[in-house]
Amino acid sequence: MSHRRSSCQANDLFPREIDIEICLKTLKIFQKIEGDVNCVVWDASLVLAKYLETMCQNKPDFLSGLKVLELGSGLGVVGLTAATLGAQVTLTDLPEALPLLRLNINENKSKICSMGGYAVAESLVWGDSSSEILKEEFNMIVMADCVYYEEAVDSLIYTLLCLINTLAKKPTIYLTQELRDTEMQKKIWDKFYMLLIDNFHVEKIPEEQQHVNYRSSDIVLLKLNKK
Numbered sequence: 348m349s350h351r352r353s354s355c356q357a358n359d360l361f362p363r364e365i366d367i368e369i370c371l372k373t374l375k376i377f378q379k380i381e382g383d384v385n386c387v388v389w390d391a392s393l394v395l396a397k398y399l400e401t402m403c404q405n406k407p408d409f410l411s412g413l414k415v416l417e418l419g420s421g422l423g424v425v426g427l428t429a430a431t432l433g434a435q436v437t438l439t440d441l442p443e444a445l446p447l448l449r450l451n452i453n454e455n456k457s458k459i460c461s462m463g464g465y466a467v468a469e470s471l472v473w474g475d476s477s478s479e480i481l482k483e484e485f486n487m488i489v490m491a492d493c494v495y496y497e498e499a500v501d502s503l504i505y506t507l508l509c510l511i512n513t514l515a516k517k518p519t520i521y522l523t524q525e526l527r528d529t530e531m532q533k534k535i536w537d538k539f540y541m542l543l544i545d546n547f548h549v550e551k552i553p554e555e556q557q558h559v560n561y562r563s564s565d566i567v568l569l570k571l572n573k574k
């Protein structure tokens with residue numbers, strides 16, 4: 348996959364509003380009319396964002412003050428939701444995705460601050476062992492719909508392993524993935540899943556524990572911990 352430059356022009360963009368019901372805030376997320384996979388909100392991000400909200404409904408301090416890292420943030424729905432629910436979030440993606448991601452952070456900054464949260468965007472390319480982010484300690488890692496091309500599978504697993512390989516904190520990883528039904532997508536997911544079960548304790552979160560309106564039999568939600 349090539350890493351392309353990108354910019355944001357106002358006439359390219361259209362907003363999508365996402366309600367965070369438990370704190371009566373509405374995120375405004377700018378998408379691009381045309382662009383790469385990081386320019387639209389994917390359903391798997393809504394399922395994960397709404398799961399975090401459901402968890403906070405059951406346990407109000409679930410995210411408060413936690414250091415959270417998001418991989419492959421795209422437009423930032425998951426990370427921005429976590430930040431609005433009180434987490435200190437580093438949202439990451441390829442360098443070319445950062446201008447639009449940062450625009451979305453700025454757009455929602457006052458709501459996030461009013462809830463005691465924080466959000467910042469940084470570049471983190473999977474497989475890059477030189478990233479300073481790998482030296483940080485996180486309580487939680489989140490990622491939505493990041494398993495969709497074969498070349499990225501090993502590097503994504505490598506990055507996850509670097510991030511959980513810390514002495515102090517043992518971050519819990521929550522990930523959602525839309526299971527697409529082409530042969531290629533099935534093969535990619537199977538390869539990724541085999542590597543997951545080799546390296547992590549993997550728990551599948553049943554649909555009935557997810558948000559009542561934001562769950563789908565096509566989207567898997569997993570909780571991972573270090574073995």
Ligand SMILES: C[S@@+](CC[C@H](N)C(=O)[O-])C[C@H]1O[C@@H](n2cnc3c(N)ncnc32)[C@H](O)[C@@H]1O
Nearest residue numbers: 384385388389392419420421441472473491492
């Ligand atoms: C299908 S999109 C999902 C975006 C967002 N998580 C969502 O669900 O709306 C996959 C994301 O992974 C990012 N990505 C792809 N390859 C990457 C890599 N090698 N390193 C870091 N991010 C990558 C893309 O830029 C994109 O934002």
